[in-house]
Amino acid sequence: MMRSNPLVTEVLVGLTRRGKAQLDALGLVLLQAAAVFVWWPKDTLAQVLESQHGPHTLTAVIMALGVTTAYFALRAGAEQIMLPGQHGLRDWTLATPLGLGRILRGYVLGQFVHSLHLLVLSSPLLLMAFTVSGGEWDAFGWCMAATLVQALFYRLCGAITHLAMGQHGTESLYTIRTLLTVVYIPVGWFAPVTSHLAFTWRALGESMTTQPAIVETPDLVGFLAIYAGLSVLAALAVHRMLLRERRRTAGRHDGAGIGEAVAP
8 A cells, every 4th residue: 555655655765775765764863872871770680779760761762852853844845855756746746637635635645655764764773772761662652653643743843834935945944943953842842732742751660750841641542543633634724735736737737728718
């Protein structure tokens, strides 16, 4: 099913080629590596056992993964990051006869594949942090699922930004940075159930006595349900914007055809 959709095929082919998108992904991995370096346990084993608190390395890396993946998804949705040979949503909508439903399904599946690729690139750091911090595999899986669902929402937000602002690079760049800055931390502060930082802290079973003020107890299923619902709403908004663009383009073509038919 995935390979039969040309948008997914385009992503699969693009991931095998060299380009700027791969360099951007490498930059995200380096930021996660910095989190591993900073939060790598500095205490001796005896000190760790005395404190009765394990290292926070895995928590820090997954938090860094959430932020960097969301930022990458926003930029990719705004088409500031494109895989080699990849075409934008407007191109697929206006230059092909594909149905909008199929285009949107391929876009979402392609984004999922791209996000999985980023997780694979980060997997050595994640597994290293998991080994030193300890933890449960099911909690780790919850965190990966949360990262993927959140990335989808931000990817669609980036697409909405691009469709609304067009090729205005500077305005689009500032808009997506504002979205990430305003939504990711402040909204998560006032509504902890939407915070990936809080989600990670809770899922990994950190001690509630040492958590920062920003981290409160979110409901794990609630986080996934909220972002899945927001992603559906964002996808509907993208579909409506694409439909409007296709109708507008078709109207211009019809007008040109009528003019030619009545010309002497």
